[in-house]
Structures are given as structure tokens and as C-alpha cells.
Amino acid sequence: MIGDIWAWLTTSAHWTGADGIWQRTLEHVEYTLIAVAVAAVIALPIGALIGHTGRGTGLVAGTANALRALPSLGLLVMLALWALGHLPVGIALQTASIAVLALLAIPPMLTSTYAGVAAVDPAARDAAEGMGMSGGQVLLRVELPIAVPLLFSGLRSAYLQAVATATIAAFVSLGGLGRYVIDGLAQHDYPKMAGGALLVAVLAVVGDRILAVVGHFAASAGLTSRRRLWAKTAPYRSSYPAASLSETQPEVVNAARQ
Amino acid sequence: MKRTRIHITTVAMAALAGVGLLLAGCGSNANPLNSSAGSSSSGSSGAQSSGSQSSGAGSGGASSTAGGSETSSGTGSTGAGQTSAGSTGTGQQPVVIGSANFTESELIADIYAAALKAAGVPVTTHLNIGAREVYLQAMHEGSINLLPEYTGGLLAYYDKTSTAHSPTDVYAALQKALPADLEVLKYSAAQDQDSVTVTKATADKYHLVSIGDLAPVAGQMTLGGSSEWQTRADGPIGMTKLYGVTFKDYKVLDPGGPLSVKGLQTGLVQATDIFTTNPAIEEDGFVVLKDPKNMFQAQNVVPLIAKSAATPKVTSVLDAVSAKLTTADLTDMQKTINDTKANVADVAGKWVSQNGLG
Structure with a gap:
């Protein structure tokens, strides 16, 4: 079995052409990224607002958890049939699939955004307000930057959810790596099916690692271990370069925390 | 760095678990209903029968991409029938009926189930399994022993080179092409072709x-x-x-x-x-579109059964079903299911009683 999967993966003819692995991977990544982007546009503002005001937490937690429980395959077929009747044929199925994936990607981002913002140390918030910042400024300059690590953890969960579920797009005739899984099952071609599933797993791990690294550097140095490294090397530096402190927010935060 | 390390471990564990599940999935797909067959063939007591129900539901869900819940509920309801029939001491091996993953196949399987149950034969159903390539595998491995089939499609599976196309020719060729442990009973006039x-x-x-x-x-x-x-x-x-x-x-x-x-x-x-x-x-x-060169073969509905399960009683019940079933019946019943969203098993049961088989 393992040998068959390996043979399927290493056959060069399987990698090229319209049904080739490169093309399918590209499609898979495309569906995933669009879905996560759509979900982010919806989840981030709502999550930030709720975290900031503290209102509607129960409602959002309930809605987010209900969204998680959606049976995605059934929803997809239902949306696909509806979309085929109401949207231009060229984009109907893509729209339906991306909508389903986005619905799945919203809950992790929504919950982690509001949790991240809500968990900001009240002292930091007070300090910011004491400096004369308005509510919006507090949210944008203090709360959201501090919440970045949690935002990224939500983003990563959302990505994993979307990339794994994007296989079902193949159920409604679209491409993506799910094509191999679904066709392989129906055609009794298990190496193809397992190979496809393996590629999805690889894509999930690779994407998650990339997001982890991006998240690590996107977060303020004061919130990550980069700060510790910075401190360790301090004795060897002659002067404190101003460039690294161009962002004032972390300093405000750290000042507030200490 | 500690935080990052935890993430690496988590992701690696998740990936490993994923691959594990995947391989397990392949195993169960190559042998979709294995676990349930083991227990249902030994299922003569009530306790064992209920065991076979739950494992059947599990493997049904794993092997079929859609309608897993239908599969399991079908198993549950007919499993109860099996229990009662088994305990009456007929000593008969239960008939395990499978079906392909489309409504008509499920409908005919339910008809077989209803007719056999009415005749006092213990039955279990595993419906909505998948494509022919998948459910025949289950048949070979003995996880199911009765399936509604179509003569031409089945022939093409076992003999890709056959040129037979009329109902009788296809049926004759099919009887020759089948493996030794399987047989087809009398075919029905009802046909359903690809087109x-x-x-x-x-x-x-x-x-x-x-x-x-x-x-x-x-x-x-x-x-x-x-x-x-x-x-x-x-x-x-x-x-x-x-x-x-x-x-x-x-x-x-x-x-x-x-x-x-x-x-x-x-x-x-x-x-x-x-x-x-x-x-x-x-x-x-x-x-x-017409098919003058007979690319599509005759596709009469026919019960495909494991020889070990084809007792005279089972055979006579299924022959009676095949004799009554018509193409128009199939179309009408599917129309009812589509229009009224009626339960497939109910529609099947109604047909069986209307035709004096229940």
C-alpha cells in the first residue's frame, strides 16, 4: 500500500497537465486562501469589536460554536444546487465552495480575536487611555497589537480547517486535491486517493509552519521571545538602535505592564 | 521558543494522526464493512446482533462519503428485525444487503429487504456504500451478500471485452463471467441505463x-x-x-x-x-441520445447474491420481486421520493405490500 502510494506520487505524469498535482495543489491553495481571506474580513472586525466592548460575547461564542457544527458536505451540496440556479454558471460552484469553507474558517478566527482583545491587561488599557487615546486608538494601537499572537493562532486554526475541508470542493465538480480523494475512492484507485490525502496533509503542515513564522515576526518583539534574544545580546551592543523602537506601541505596553 | 516548540509538536502529532486515520481509512475502504460482517454472521443472539449494529454504523459512516447517517439508521432498524428473526431459531444465516450510492439502488435494496423480512428471512442492510468498484469489494470479502445490480454494468466490471448487449445475451454472458462464489438470480424486466x-x-x-x-x-x-x-x-x-x-x-x-x-x-x-x-x-x-452502436448494454435489475446466502427461500422471494418490478415502477417511485421527500424505505415497503409480496 505504502509502495503504491509512493509510486503514484513519484510518477512524473501525475504532476503535470490540467489534472496534474501542481495544478490541483494550486487550485487547493487558491480555494483555501480566498476562503480564509473572506473569513478574516468578517471575523476580525467583529471579534475585535466584541473583545473591545465586551458586549455580545455569549452571542458570538454561541454562533461560532454552532458554525463549527455545520455539516459542511451537506451544506455544500445545498449551496451548490442553489448557486447553480441563481448565480452565473462560471462562478456558482466556486462561490458555494468558498462560502462553505469561509463559514468553517470564521469560528476559530472570531473566537481567538475576541479572546485576544478581551484578554489584554486592563493596566495597559488604562495607561493608553491615560495618555489620551480614544477608544478606537486603544483598540488599534494597544489591544490589537497585543492580541497579535492570538490572532495568528486563530488564523492558523482557520487555515488548517479550510485546507483540510477544501477537499470537498471536488464533490461538486471543482478541482483541488480533493479530486484525487473523491475520484480515487469511486474508481477504486486507492493509491491515488491516499496520495491525494497525503498531499493535503503536507499542504496543511507547510502552510501552518509558514503562518507560524509570519506570526512570530508580526507580533511585537515585546510579546515574543525575540525580546529575550535582544536582551541577552544587550551587553555586546554599544548602543540601543532606535530603528527597532520605531513602533511605539510595544513600549507603551511594556511600560504599562511593568 | 517554548511556545513555538509546542506548536511544532502539536502540528506533527496532528499530521501523524491524520496519516494514521488516512491509512486506517484505506484499510476500511478496501474492506468497507469487514467488522460488521464478522459480527453479523455470528449474530444469532440478541446481544451479538446489537453489537453488529453499532459496528455496522461505524464502518458505514467511514466508508461512504455521503449519507452516512442514513446508512446507520437503516442498519439500526433492520438490525432489530434480524434480532427477532434470529431468535425464533430459524438458524438461517442473515442476508446482508448492500447498495450503491444513488437513490434507485438504495430503493431496490430496501425492496429486497422488505420482501425478505416479510417472508421471515433475517436481513441487515448496509446501504449507500459507494460505487460498484467499492461495493463489489465488500461483496467479495463477504461483508455483504446481496446487492441490487444491473446486468450490463456488472458484466462490464467482470468482462471488459464482452460485446453482448441484449438483455438475454448480457445475462448469459454475466452468468459465465461471475466469480465462482457469486451468482445472479432471475433478472427483472425493469431496466435503468446510463445515457x-x-x-x-x-x-x-x-x-x-x-x-x-x-x-x-x-x-x-x-x-x-x-x-x-x-x-x-x-x-x-x-x-x-x-x-x-x-x-x-x-x-x-x-x-x-x-x-x-x-x-x-x-x-x-x-x-x-x-x-x-x-x-x-x-x-x-x-x-x-440514441445509442445505435450499443455502447450501453442492457441494464436489467438483477439480484447479485453470494451462493452461500442463496437459500431456496431467499431465491424464491427475490425472483418474485424481479418478476413484478418494472421500469415504470422505478421511475414512479423515484418521482415520489424526489417530490415528497418520502423515506426510501417507506416507499419500498409500500411497493412490496401493494404487489402482494409483504
Whole structure:
């Protein structure tokens, strides 16, 4: 079995052409990224607002958890049939699939955004307000930057959810790596099916690692271990370069925390 | 760095778990209903029967991509029947009925189940398993021992080179081609063929009557159909070989289901494989293209059964069902199911009692 999967993966003819692995991977990544982007546009503002005001937490937690429980395959077929009747044929199925994936990607981002913002140390918030910042400024300059690590953890969960579920797009005739899984099952071609599933797993791990690294550097140095490294090397530096402190927010935060 | 390390470990664990599940999934797909067969064949007491129900539900869900819950509920309800019949001490091996993943196959399987149950034969059902390539595997491994089949499709599976096409020829060839442990009982007059179907508008525009008429225009058209039809001899491959018809593209839809119908209506595909008993053909005025070169073989409904399960009683019940079942019945029942969203098993049960088999 393992040998068959390996043979399927290493056959060069399987990698090229319209049904080739490169093309399918590209499609898979495309569906995933669009879905996560759509979900982010919806989840981030709502999550930030709720975290900031503290209102509607129960409602959002309930809605987010209900969204998680959606049976995605059934929803997809239902949306696909509806979309085929109401949207231009060229984009109907893509729209339906991306909508389903986005619905799945919203809950992790929504919950982690509001949790991240809500968990900001009240002292930091007070300090910011004491400096004369308005509510919006507090949210944008203090709360959201501090919440970045949690935002990224939500983003990563959302990505994993979307990339794994994007296989079902193949159920409604679209491409993506799910094509191999679904066709392989129906055609009794298990190496193809397992190979496809393996590629999805690889894509999930690779994407998650990339997001982890991006998240690590996107977060303020004061919130990550980069700060510790910075401190360790301090004795060897002659002067404190101003460039690294161009962002004032972390300093405000750290000042507030200490 | 600690935080990051935890993430690496988590992801690695998740990936490993994923691969593990995947391999487990392959195992259970190669042998979709293995666990349930083991327990149901030994299921003579109530306790063992209930065990077989739960494992059956589990493997049903794992092996079928859609309708897992239907499968398990079907198992549950008929499992109860099995328990009572088993405890009456008939000593008979339960008949485990499977079906393909489309409504009609499920419907006929339910008809078999209802008729056999009415005759006092213990039955269990594992419906909605998948494509022929998948459920025949389960049949070979003994996880199921009765299936509603179609003569031509089954023949093409065992003998890709057969040229038989009339109902009697296909049936005769099929009896020769089957492996030693399986047999087909009497076939029914009811037929349901794959077809190349287009909309009325497309047919009028290009003056399409038979599949061969597609040859000059197919290059601009997209063909729809199931994953399995894409690689079968009576699919796109056969069309190219027999009629010189090659389509621009192939879109994988469902096996003759709502997506195929909707896809054809909306122009997602210009031609598609719709089963000839599909009520949508009449409702939407679709045109089924003629097949003068007999790419599609006769597709009479026939019970495929493991020889070990084909007792005289089972055989006589199924022969009686086949004798009564007609193509029109299949179309009508599917129309009822589509229109009223009626439970497939209920519609099947009604047919059985109306035809004096229950």
C-alpha cells in the first residue's frame, strides 16, 4: 500500500497537465486562501469589536460554536444546487465552495480575536487611555497589537480547517486535491486517493509552519521571545538602535505592564 | 521558543494522526464493512446482533462519503428485525444487503429487504456504500451478500471485452463471467441505463438524435458524469472509440443525481450521464441520445447474491420481486421520493405490500 502510494506520487505524469498535482495543489491553495481571506474580513472586525466592548460575547461564542457544527458536505451540496440556479454558471460552484469553507474558517478566527482583545491587561488599557487615546486608538494601537499572537493562532486554526475541508470542493465538480480523494475512492484507485490525502496533509503542515513564522515576526518583539534574544545580546551592543523602537506601541505596553 | 516548540509538536502529532486515520481509512475502504460482517454472521443472539449494529454504523459512516447517517439508521432498524428473526431459531444465516450510492439502488435494496423480512428471512442492510468498484469489494470479502445490480454494468466490471448487449445475451454472458462464489438470480424486466443526455435546446441547436451526432460539436462541449463513469468502458472512452466523440472537458458530478440534473439545466455541462429512470428527463424535457452502436448494454435489475446466502427461500422471494418490478415502477417511485421527500424505505415497503409480496 505504502509502495503504491509512493509510486503514484513519484510518477512524473501525475504532476503535470490540467489534472496534474501542481495544478490541483494550486487550485487547493487558491480555494483555501480566498476562503480564509473572506473569513478574516468578517471575523476580525467583529471579534475585535466584541473583545473591545465586551458586549455580545455569549452571542458570538454561541454562533461560532454552532458554525463549527455545520455539516459542511451537506451544506455544500445545498449551496451548490442553489448557486447553480441563481448565480452565473462560471462562478456558482466556486462561490458555494468558498462560502462553505469561509463559514468553517470564521469560528476559530472570531473566537481567538475576541479572546485576544478581551484578554489584554486592563493596566495597559488604562495607561493608553491615560495618555489620551480614544477608544478606537486603544483598540488599534494597544489591544490589537497585543492580541497579535492570538490572532495568528486563530488564523492558523482557520487555515488548517479550510485546507483540510477544501477537499470537498471536488464533490461538486471543482478541482483541488480533493479530486484525487473523491475520484480515487469511486474508481477504486486507492493509491491515488491516499496520495491525494497525503498531499493535503503536507499542504496543511507547510502552510501552518509558514503562518507560524509570519506570526512570530508580526507580533511585537515585546510579546515574543525575540525580546529575550535582544536582551541577552544587550551587553555586546554599544548602543540601543532606535530603528527597532520605531513602533511605539510595544513600549507603551511594556511600560504599562511593568 | 517554548511556545513555538509546542506548536511544532502539536502540528506533527496532528499530521501523524491524520496519516494514521488516512491509512486506517484505506484499510476500511478496501474492506468497507469487514467488522460488521464478522459480527453479523455470528449474530444469532440478541446481544451479538446489537453489537453488529453499532459496528455496522461505524464502518458505514467511514466508508461512504455521503449519507452516512442514513446508512446507520437503516442498519439500526433492520438490525432489530434480524434480532427477532434470529431468535425464533430459524438458524438461517442473515442476508446482508448492500447498495450503491444513488437513490434507485438504495430503493431496490430496501425492496429486497422488505420482501425478505416479510417472508421471515433475517436481513441487515448496509446501504449507500459507494460505487460498484467499492461495493463489489465488500461483496467479495463477504461483508455483504446481496446487492441490487444491473446486468450490463456488472458484466462490464467482470468482462471488459464482452460485446453482448441484449438483455438475454448480457445475462448469459454475466452468468459465465461471475466469480465462482457469486451468482445472479432471475433478472427483472425493469431496466435503468446510463445515457448521454442533453437539453432540448442543445439537441435542437445541433440536430442531435444519437450519440454519434455529437462528433462535430463535442469539442466545444463539457461532459458531465460520475467519477467512476469517467474511466469506464461505456463512458467517455467508449464514446471516443465507438462514435469518434471527444469532449473538450469532463466535469465530475454525482452519479445521475441532483447535481447532474442541475448542471445540465444551467449549462455547467452540455451533456451528462443521467440514468434513464430519472424522472427529471421527462420533467425537464431532456433528450436521451440514441445509442445505435450499443455502447450501453442492457441494464436489467438483477439480484447479485453470494451462493452461500442463496437459500431456496431467499431465491424464491427475490425472483418474485424481479418478476413484478418494472421500469415504470422505478421511475414512479423515484418521482415520489424526489417530490415528497418520502423515506426510501417507506416507499419500498409500500411497493412490496401493494404487489402482494409483504
